[in-house]
Amino acid sequence: MKKTLVALAVISSSLTAGNVANGKALYDANCASCHNTGVGPSLSHVGNNKGHYIKESIVNPGAVITSGYANIMPSFASLGSSAVSDLVAYLKTQR
Numbered sequence: 001m002k003k004t005l006v007a008l009a010v011i012s013s014s015l016t017a018g019n020v021a022n023g024k025a026l027y028d029a030n031c032a033s034c035h036n037t038g039v040g041p042s043l044s045h046v047g048n049n050k051g052h053y054i055k056e057s058i059v060n061p062g063a064v065i066t067s068g069y070a071n072i073m074p075s076f077a078s079l080g081s082s083a084v085s086d087l088v089a090y091l092k093t094q095r
Helices: 002-013 020-030 051-059 081-091
Strands: none
Touching: 020 081, 051 081
């Protein structure tokens, strides 16, 4: 329950536009090792999704699992709302 509340707080508080450059740095540091190697699904077209879906996938990754992949991604809610907004801003450029 507490994780869900934290996830919802991050989603609702990170509705502002983020910094794309910082989001790219966060992606490289936290996401690329799985999403660029086939461990997790490719995010090359994730920007076609709505921002709230991307945010939920970051803070509550078990909410929707891509077919063919295990539910192994950890939540990144601990990055904080500003960093999550930055990460979403970068991922929205991936189309």
